[in-house]
Amino acid sequence: MDSVFGKYRNLNTPIHKMDARLKIFALIILMVACFLPYARSSIINSEGIPEYFGYYANTFLVLGILALIIFIIMIISKTSFKSFLKSLNAIWLMIIFLLIFMVFIPRTTSTETLHPIVTFSNGYAIYWDGVLQCLHVVLRIILMLALTLILTSTTAPMDITYALDWYMKPLSLLKIPTQIFTMIISLALRFIPTLLEKSQRIMKAQKSRGVDFNKGFISAKVKSITTLIVPLLVSCFSISDDLSVAMYVRGYEPYGKRTNYKVLTFKLSDLLAFIILLVILGFFIFLCVMAQHYHINFWEFFGIKGTW
Amino acid sequence: MNKPIIEFKNINFSYDQEDELILKNVCFSINEGQYVCLIGHNGSGKSTIAKLLCGLLNYQDGEILINGIKLNDENLEALRKDIGIVFQNPDNQFIGSTVEDDIAFGLENRCIEREKMISLVHDFSKRVGMENFLSKQPEELSGGQKQRVAIAGILALDLKIIIFDEATSMLDPQGVEEIRKLVFDMRKKDPKLTFISITHDMEEAYLADKVICLKDGEVFLNDTPENVFKHEEELKSIGLGLPFIVKIKNDLLKHGIKIDENIKNIEDLAGFLCK
Numbered sequence: 001m002d003s004v005f006g007k008y009r010n011l012n013t014p015i016h017k018m019d020a021r022l023k024i025f026a027l028i029i030l031m032v033a034c035f036l037p038y039a040r041s042s043i044i045n046s047e048g049i050p051e052y053f054g055y056y057a058n059t060f061l062v063l064g065i066l067a068l069i070i071f072i073i074m075i076i077s078k079t080s081f082k083s084f085l086k087s088l089n090a091i092w093l094m095i096i097f098l099l100i101f102m103v104f105i106p107r108t109t110s111t112e113t114l115h116p117i118v119t120f121s122n123g124y125a126i127y128w129d130g131v132l133q134c135l136h137v138v139l140r141i142i143l144m145l146a147l148t149l150i151l152t153s154t155t156a157p158m159d160i161t162y163a164l165d166w167y168m169k170p171l172s173l174l175k176i177p178t179q180i181f182t183m184i185i186s187l188a189l190r191f192i193p194t195l196l197e198k199s200q201r202i203m204k205a206q207k208s209r210g211v212d213f214n215k216g217f218i219s220a221k222v223k224s225i226t227t228l229i230v231p232l233l234v235s236c237f238s239i240s241d242d243l244s245v246a247m248y249v250r251g252y253e254p255y256g257k258r259t260n261y262k263v264l265t266f267k268l269s270d271l272l273a274f275i276i277l278l279v280i281l282g283f284f285i286f287l288c289v290m291a292q293h294y295h296i297n298f299w300e301f302f303g304i305k306g307t308w
Numbered sequence: 309m310n311k312p313i314i315e316f317k318n319i320n321f322s323y324d325q326e327d328e329l330i331l332k333n334v335c336f337s338i339n340e341g342q343y344v345c346l347i348g349h350n351g352s353g354k355s356t357i358a359k360l361l362c363g364l365l366n367y368q369d370g371e372i373l374i375n376g377i378k379l380n381d382e383n384l385e386a387l388r389k390d391i392g393i394v395f396q397n398p399d400n401q402f403i404g405s406t407v408e409d410d411i412a413f414g415l416e417n418r419c420i421e422r423e424k425m426i427s428l429v430h431d432f433s434k435r436v437g438m439e440n441f442l443s444k445q446p447e448e449l450s451g452g453q454k455q456r457v458a459i460a461g462i463l464a465l466d467l468k469i470i471i472f473d474e475a476t477s478m479l480d481p482q483g484v485e486e487i488r489k490l491v492f493d494m495r496k497k498d499p500k501l502t503f504i505s506i507t508h509d510m511e512e513a514y515l516a517d518k519v520i521c522l523k524d525g526e527v528f529l530n531d532t533p534e535n536v537f538k539h540e541e542e543l544k545s546i547g548l549g550l551p552f553i554v555k556i557k558n559d560l561l562k563h564g565i566k567i568d569e570n571i572k573n574i575e576d577l578a579g580f581l582c583k
Contacts, residue, residue, distance in 0.1 A: 008445075010443065156405060156406070157405050158404070158405040158406065158409055186405060187403070189405065190402070190403070190404070190405050190446070193445075193446075193447045194399050194446070194447075197447075238400075239399075239400050242395060242397055242400035242401060243400055243401070243403070245359075245364060245395070246393075246395055246400065246401035246403065247403060247413075248362075248364065249362055249364075249388075249391075249392060249393045250392070250403070250413055250414035250417060250461065250462070250465070251388075251389065251414055251417040251418060251465075252413070252417050253417065256417070257419055258416045258417055258419060259415075259416050259419050259420060259421065259422060259425065260416065260422065261408070261409060261412035261415070261416055261422065261425050261426075261429070262409070263422060
């Protein structure tokens with residue numbers, strides 16, 4: 001069960017001890033930082049010469065800094081790199097998809113500025129711009145994945161739920177029953193491992209009856225998957241039946257008032273983390289403005305000169 | 309002590325009007341502080357009785373009295389606050405994400421203040437021997453441990469009636485033994501606690517104060533375990549056996565050895581035979 005993406009690991013690190021609300025806030029902040037535009041607004045540099053690689057290098061540099069920050073957080077929080085690498089397996093298909101789209105159809109305003117790698121005889125070409133743009137997107141997705149992994153592996157599902165509940169509080173002013181959403185999310189999170197175990201058991205049972213989940217073309221695979229999904233669905237219903245009875249017996253009323261056993265506390269260390277986060281956000285917004293507005297090449301600060 | 313806490317009077321029940329009756333003219337009463345076992349073959353209506361008691365099902369015909377008050381739609385909310393059920397499947401009744409969350413779930417529903425809740429969770433987790441597992445998740449626990457958590461969650465609510473709906477049927481022998489010990493302690497601590505166990509385990513039934521045996525929705529036998537297990541042939545006809553110790557006693561009796569009525573477990577029997 002260790003391979004489950006972002007499964008909570010009960011460790012004792014500063015990141016684990018952080019307030020869940022702050023962690024969700026941090027996730028949003030860092031994700032925003034991932035997606036801010038760090039490229040200069042134009043490919044033509046201040047001397048009037050087009051700089052193709054320089055144009056993309058800005059973004060790579062800033063994303064590199066961000067990756068370093070996230071890497072440090074991963075080390076502090078003792079997030080398992082193995083599960084991170086495993087989770088990358090899941091986005092392979094997406095990367096290939098992006099590559100196909102972006103390599104052949106690079107996104108630029110005028111075709112003159114595009115830099116072909118190869119030009120085919122029929123006029124089609126593969127452009128450097130497409131490849132580099134694709135790499136930007138992939139890098140951003142990987143960083144986002146890492147962030148999510150850190151959140152889910154350092155925060156108990158229930159704490160995430162409480163934090164979400166806290167964020168949804170303003171909605172209760174509009175008479176939206178937020179506590180029901182919280183309960184639904186927490187139950188869903190609670191039953192993921194149970195259902196996974198169940199699905200593995202069903203899979204084994206079906207394998208012993210001769211269903212092969214790995215072989216065959218897509219149509220055969222779909223057929224074998226239905227032998228897994230139908231029993232799983234049926235057992236889902238029986239679980240939910242049992243669960244609702246158990247909840248009823250223990251006096252649960254969806255719209256009734258409840259007290260909370262767990263209370264999230266905002267500690268002094270959280271305040272410190274909050275300030276650090278704001279500084280990080282400020283820094284990245286600053287970089288963004290510098291690049292976009294003042295056309296500054298960041299790599300020049302590292303003593304690298306000249307046009308690429 | 310002999311005040312009846314639960315009374316079923318001529319209960320007829322079916323899920324649908326046209327359907328066959330699941331409970332037919334069921335009458336029995338259970339006194340405060342009693343340990344009662346409900347036995348019967350599959351589909352004999354044992355679980356239906358539990359569901360009727362906590363208002364999960366509505367009865368059409370007859371009367372259910374809890375503490376002398378007739379159970380109806382108006383007072384259901386108030387009356388079911390005294391009844392807790394522990395179900396068969398330990399996984400499907402684990403609501404919280406950790407042991408402490410699960411024990412606290414019922415308390416949260418009753419709007420108990422946080423400080424009191426924390427002390428209750430600690431007290432009751434200690435009582436079921438789970439105090440070192442408070443932050444554990446259900447996947448990390450064994451079936452018996454999960455079931456103990458469920459029991460703690462029910463006990464913490466300070467109930468008058470606790471029902472075990474085949475609570476030990478999915479556990480291994482060690483788990484069953486743990487739960488049995490726990491029930492024993494529980495009843496010793498609170499002699500007013502009425503305990504109903506729906507079970508297939510005849511060994512457990514033999515330890516009860518009273519055994520109610522159901523057959524096709526009717527109360528077939530309703531007596532002390534000693535008397536119920538005298539009806540060997542009738543029990544066999546509905547697919548139920550005898551507890552091991554009763555079998556031994558009967559066999560010994562055939563050989564002319566009379567065993568003391570008070571002997572209820574194997575150790576005592578061995579001691580008696582060695583004398």
